[in-house]
Structures are given as C-alpha cells and as structure tokens.
Amino acid sequence: xxxxxxxxxxxxxxxxxxxxxxxxxxxxxxxxxxxxxxxxxxxxxxxxxxxxxxxxxxxxxxxxxxxxxxxxxxxxxxxxxxxxxxxxxxxxxxxxxxxxxxxxxxxxxxxxxxxxxxxxxxxxxxxxxxxxxxx
Numbered sequence: 470x471x472x473x474x475x476x477x478x479x480x481x482x483x484x485x486x487x488x489x490x491x492x493x494x495x496x497x498x499x500x501x502x503x504x505x506x507x508x509x510x511x512x513x514x515x516x517x518x519x520x521x522x523x524x525x526x527x528x529x530x531x532x533x534x535x536x537x538x539x540x541x542x543x544x545x546x547x548x549x550x551x552x553x554x555x556x557x558x559x560x561x562x563x564x565x566x567x568x569x570x571x572x573x574x575x576x577x578x579x580x581x582x583x584x585x586x587x588x589x590x591x592x593x594x595x596x597x598x599x600x601x602x603x604x
Contacts, residue, residue, distance in 0.1 A: 515574045519600040529569040529597070530559060532584060536575040540584055552584070556591035567595040 514533055533541040540547050547555045559566075568588060572581045588596060 514571050516571060516599055516601040517574045518602070520602070529567045530563065532568055532570050532588070534570075534572040534576050534580055534584060536573040538576065538580040540580075552587045553590060556587050556593065560591045560593050564592075565595070567597060568593050569597045569599050571599040 514535060531541075531543055533544075535541070540549070540552060542555060542559060559568075570581075570584065570588075572584075585596075
C-alpha cells in the first residue's frame with residue numbers, strides 16, 4: 470500500500486495502489502485460460518458431428534477408442550483381453566457412474582460394438598456417446 474501526504478495539510482490521505490493487484494489478477498487469469506484446455510482428455514480422438522443433445526454429468530467415467538482400436542478408461546490404456554474384467558471392476562467400484570464413450574471418427578464400427586457389448590456385460594446402464602456439435 471502506498472500512502473501519500475500533503476505537505477501543507479496535516480491530514481493523512483491514504484490511498485490503496487491497485488495496480489499491482491490488477492497485474493497479479495491478470496497473470497492468474499492468463500494462467501487459468503492457458504491451463505484449462507489442457508485438463509481435458511489427453512487421448513486424441515476426432516469425434517463425429519451430430520446435433521447437440523443434453524449435457525453430460527459433472528464427473529463421468531470416460532471410455533475412449535482411438536482410430537487404431539486402442540481402448541482407454543480415463544486416459545489409461547487397457548488390454549483387449551482384460552476389457553471385460555476392467556469394465557466389471559469399474560462398475561463394481563462405481564455402480565451409479567455414468568460412462569461416456571468417445572470413439573474416433575475413423576474407428577471401425579466393430580471396435581465400438583465390442584466395447585459397447587463389454588460395457589453391457591459388465592452391467593453399465595448409464596452410457597452416453599460423445600460427439601461434436603455440428604450441422
């Protein structure tokens with residue numbers, strides 16, 4: 470804080486210098502703007518475009534399928550032979566969790582169908598398929 474006094478008057482006029490506060494807030498705002506997009510899913514998936522629907526819940530479990538057919542649960546790659554066990558464990562730990570499925574646009578439908586079947590066998594009943602808003 471900076472205090473200024475007038476030499477011909479004995480009253481002290483106190484003023485708060487807000488310039489450093491504004492500088493710090495702008496730096497924090499820029500840091501927030503830069504880091505928030507990086508907090509999204511790290512799996513590079515090109516989503517197909519559809520018309521917009523209702524929004525997803527706050528903290529869903531994300532199952533991703535890349536264009537090579539690799540399956541991920543929240544950025545963690547799972548082996549094809551352990552897919553059913555992983556989904557069953559996921560459902561046992563979080564029975565009410567909504568699972569969001571995002572498949573790359575170039576993924577063959579067979580890969581997506583296998584993952585959907587595994588999720589159904591595991592008992593997952595709340596499933597949303599993510600797409601990009603488009604046309």
